[in-house]
Amino acid sequence: MTITPTDILDTLSELVVVTDTQQRCLYVNEAWCRLFGGTQTDWQGKALEMFAQRPPARLNAVSGDIATPGRFENMFSVNERVYWLEWQQTDSVTGHRTFIGRDITDRKAEEITLRATARNAETGNDTKMRFLATMSHEMRTPLNGILGMTGLMMDTGLDANQKAYAEAIRESGSALLALINDILDYSKIDAGRIDLEESVVDPLSLAQSVAELLSPRAAHKDLEIATYVDPSVPLRLMADEARLRQVLLNLAGNGVKFTETGGVTIEIRAEHHDEPGVENIRIDVHDTGVGIPQEDLTNIFEEFAQADSSHARKFEGTGLGLAIARRIVQAMGGTMSVKSKLNVGSVFSFTVPLKAKTDHHSTRYDCQIQDPVLLVTSSTILKRIVRLQLESAGVRQFHVTEDAEDAHAFLSRHRNAILLCDLPFAAQHGKKLSMAASHSLVLLSPVARGRLETFRRIGFDGYLIKPMRQSSLFRRLSDRDIPQQKTERLDSPATAPAFSPQKYRVLLAEDNQINAVLATAIIKRAGHHVDVAGNGSEALYAVQSAPYDVVLMDMHMPEMDGLEAARKIRELAGSERHVPIIALTANAMSSDRDNCLAVGMNDFLTKPFEPQELIGLIEKWGRASESLTAGADAGHQASA
Structure with missing residues (x-):
């Protein structure tokens, strides 16, 4: 019995088609006929439209006679069922073409399902983030009033008991604000939306600032907190300083929180990295606290994890902080680890690769002290x-x-x-x-x-x-x-911004009465004049009616919101269009900051805010107001 090549092709599960120079069918195998119907004879001489527009495959540079295969896919319907086929095309120098196809319908269905799942997940993330951003805004607004009014009350003549009660209110409000920030941060990171910005960072100043921020808390518990930056660490690094500070504050803050005697140290060293101009910066946070049981070390960085139930009851906390810190470090390309012994203490360490802004290591510590x-x-x-x-x-x-x-x-x-x-x-x-x-x-x-x-x-x-x-x-x-x-x-209170002798005229656009009273009290106490607008329309009218040095603009207001009001102010014809505008809002997302800057605002302050932060921004942009207006008007006259 003689077996021909076509007999072999008829045994294949793949579809095989051979066409002539006019793209008419010369041969189809049995698999083709099972899918499309008819016999092999029925198909001979028929024009096959699915292949008619195919370009020639690339000529084989080695043999010179058979073109190398080209791959393509197409979709069609047979008996109301949709099929996807993947084809491999081979051309001969005579113009004949061979097409070998295989059914990829199931694979395509999986791809479509995966894409739909990804879209649904993205939609779900968007919905979750919108919900969290809204809830964060709604909670920050009353918190701003609670914390701010408590701060104002503590500056009045309270007796010892009253001051203790007010301090308890402020601490509780601060704890709630920290929780809101943690939840929002974790949700952004979980959705893959962590924002990293690169700027020049002084590692010595960074470590010292974190220690000094935690110093009052440590001193209250009679703990030491200290820093050491090794001379091997470059003077300047390129990193997201705010995120590095966030991680350090979390680790060192936990150290103070879980330590009863002894203290906490922050130590920074540089390690070798294979890439030129990059250093592995290792930061170790030591504490002499309660320690972590060995069985809990494996899940200490997991969401909502607490090292020990008794510790959780004593020290409280959501368990989100370490999970957030590790995610931030991972986003920076680094790793985080922990070593700990019960009743001895813990060492939390993380290493991140950072570009060195300076080519040489620091020698500023060599002070040549000769005396013992x-x-x-x-x-x-x-x-x-x-x-x-x-x-x-x-x-x-x-x-x-x-x-x-x-x-x-x-x-x-x-x-x-x-x-x-x-x-x-x-x-x-x-x-x-x-x-x-x-x-x-x-x-x-x-x-x-x-x-x-x-x-x-x-x-x-x-x-x-x-x-x-x-x-x-x-x-x-x-x-x-x-x-x-x-x-x-x-x-120290000495770091509160020194109030400038220059007094500024401020317009506050705020629809929440309590927050308006709070901000007004803070601004007036600093010696500045303030007018209040209840919505964006009133703010726009006020800017056109009187000269202001600074505008504080809430984002969400009735009738006209802060974004629209800022946009319309920038479209005005007179010099008032250049007035500095500071967003003063409970919205805390980076996209909110971007939206404010996109419509022409100059700065962004999130509620709740510290009084010195608000006054510092007013004075910063108040000083800049005159030069901004003069410079813009000069440029306008020159262009005219």
Whole structure:
């Protein structure tokens, strides 16, 4: 029995078609006939429209006679059923073409289902984000009134009990605001909408600012909080500073929260990265807190996880913070890990690859201190961090002790030694130790500032406020004659913006009566004039009726919202169109900020806000108002 090539082709499950130079059918196999009907003879000589417009396949450069296959897909209906076929086309130099097709209908159906699922998921995410953004706005609006009015009330003449009650209200409101922020942040990250911005970051300032923000909380619990940035870390890095600060605040804040004795340290080092100009920046947050059971370490970064139910009851929390922090680090291309021992403490670490803005590592710590340095403290946190700082500064001889007699013996042997004396030892042994040292500095907590004069009288000639800034420590050690200037700290009322003698005329567009009263009180207390508009239409009319230095614009208002009002102000013909507009809104999404800037607003402040934030923006844009108006008008006249 002779088997022909067509007999073999008839056994295939794939469809096989051969056409002539006019795209008429010369041959179809049995699989074709089973799908489309008829016999092989019935199809011979018929024009096949599905192949008529196919371009020639690419000529094979090796053999020169058969063109290389081309792939394509098409869809058609047979007996009211839709089919998808994938074809492989081969052309000969004589003009004949062979098409081999296989049924991919099931695969296409899966692809369509997956695309529909993805669209539904995206729609679901959009719906969820709209709901969360709306709920965030609705909750932030009354929270702004609660926190703001409580702040104003605490500035009045309250007795001790009243002040304690008001402080409890403010702390509860702040906790609720933190929860709202966590939920919104987690939802954005979960939907894949985390926004990362790149700017120049000073890692030393970043670490110090986080420590100083947490310092009052740590001091309240009698905890130490300290930072160390290794000299290997570049002076400047390219990163999203706000997101890095968010992660650090979460980790260090948890450290303070879950620590009863000891303290927290933030340590930053640089590690090698294979890509030129990029450094692996490793940040370790140590605490001496309650620790985490080993069985809980595997899920500590999971959403809503709590390390231990008893800890959860004692310290509270949603368990969202660590999940958010890890997602942020992962979005930056980094990793996060934890090591912990019960009743010993924990170390949370994360590493992120960041571009180095400077080509060389920092040498600013080399202060060439020749004299011995003595640190007297019982704090394991201070012992570790000050030792690291002194080593990085090139201090060749230093001694650490928590024994007053040992300290005095060291000073007796080294008459030129510099004394760093922690507050408890300074209070008890300060006079004896300071008299034996050639230069003495007392280490004060933020709440002990008022005792400075007492320590000066017993012999100390300088001081450092904890958490100590590395730069301040090195300056005090290097130059004994440096004047003790007033120290401004993020944890001090001194950092509230100094009110400018220049008074500005402010227009507040706000439809919520409580928030309008709050903002008006804050603005007037700073010495500025304020008018209130109840909606966007009133704001637009007011801007055209009187000159304003700054407009504070709520986004959601009746009749005309803030976006439309800002757009119409920018379309005005006179100089009033250049007035700085600050969005003052409970909307907290990055898209809201983008929308405000897109219609011509100059800045964005989210409710609830701190009074100094609001006044700072008013004065910033008030100062810019005159130059903005003058510059824009000059440009308009020149173009005319």
